Amino acid sequence: MVFIVGLTGGIGSGKSSAGQYFSALGIDVIDTDQIAQELTQPQGPAIIPIKNRFGGDFITADGALDRKKMRSQIFSDSASRQKLEAILHPLIREEVSRRIALTRSCYIIIMIPLLFETTDYHHMIQRILVIDCDEQHQITRTMARSQLTQQTICAIMATQISRQERLQKADDIITNNQGMAYLNKQVIDLHKKYIMLSKQHPIIQTIS
Template sequence: MRIGLTGGIGSGKSTVSRCWQALGATVIDSDAIARELTLAGGAAMPLIVAEFGASMQAADGALDRLRMRELAFAEPGARQRLESILHPLIGIETEVRAQASTSDFIVFDVPLLVESGRWRRKVERVLVVDCKLSTQVDRVMKRSGWERAAVEAVIAQQASRARRRAAADAVIYNEGLSLERLQQQIEGLAAHWRREA
C-alpha cells in the first residue's frame, strides 16, 4: 500500500515517519531526495544554475540554500521556478525507490503533498500529522533557532491545517502524545488499512 504522509512544518511528521520505519515500512523522503539532487554534483544543480545564475551555487558546488530561501520569499515566482526543476526529478527518484521496495507499506514523506496536487493520484491513502499552530512555531524555533517571523512565513506558504485535514484519509493529532502512544496509533492504523486492503 502506498501512503502519502504530510503535515506542516513542526507537526512531528518526521517522528511519525520513523514510527512507520519501525513497523518495517519503506519510507521515501522527498525532502531528502531534494537535498541529494542539490548537493555538489547533484542532477538538479546544472539546471538551477542555468535558471537562476551561478550566484545560487555555494563555494562547494551545492545549492546556496539561504540565498535561495531569501529569493523565494522576495520573489513569488522563484519558488515555482525551482519546483519546476526539482519536482520531476524527485518524482523519478521516488518511483525508482518505490519499485525496489518489498515492504507491505511504502510511505512517501512529502511536506507539500496537498499543495502539489499530483500526489493524491500516486498514493492509496493520505495520512496527515496535525497539531496547533502555536505548537508548530514553538517546535521549529526550538529545533532550528529560527526567529518566530521566519517560522510563521514558512507556515503561511504551506497549505492550511483545514486544507490538509480535508485531503486526509486519516489524521494523527500530534499534541501531547508520547512516542509510545504515537507508535501505538501508527500500529493501529496500519492494522486497519491492512484489513481494508
C-alpha cells in the same frame, strides 16, 4: 503491487518522527524532502540546472545549493519558486518511482510536505495521512531544531494550506500534541489498518 499512503502535515508537525516509527515497523518510507536535499548536494543532479537558471550566487563554494539564500528568494518571489519547482519536481518524481519499484514492504509511506499544494502524487496515493498539531507546537518545534526565526516560520506556514483545510482533506489523522509515546501508539494502530487495506486493495502504481 503496492498500497501507497501519502503522509503530510505542516512544518514542525512531526512528519519525520512519524515516518521513523513507520520505518521501525518495517515499512518502506520515501521522504521527498530528503530526496530534494540529495539532489541539491554538491554535484547533485539539480545543481547545474539551478545554477543555469538562478546564477552561481545560489551555489555555495563546495557546490551545493545555498538553501538560506534560495529560501529567501522563493519566499519573496513566487515566480522563482515556480522555476525551482520546475527543476526539482520532475527529478524527485523520478527518484520516487525508482524507490517504489524497489519496495519490499506490504505498503509504502511517501512523505510529501506539500501534498495538497501540488498535484504531482495525487494519482498514485490510496490514502492521505495528516500529522497534525497546534500552531504553537509547530513554531516551538521548528525553532528548536533549526536556526529559523519565528517570523520565517510563520512565513513558511503562510505558504501552506490552512490547518483546517488539511484536516478536511485527510483520510487519517495523527494528533501530535502529547509526546512521542502517544505518537508511536497512533502509528502502530494505523500500521495495522494499512496492512489490512493493502491486502484488500492491492494496486499496481506507476508515476508518469
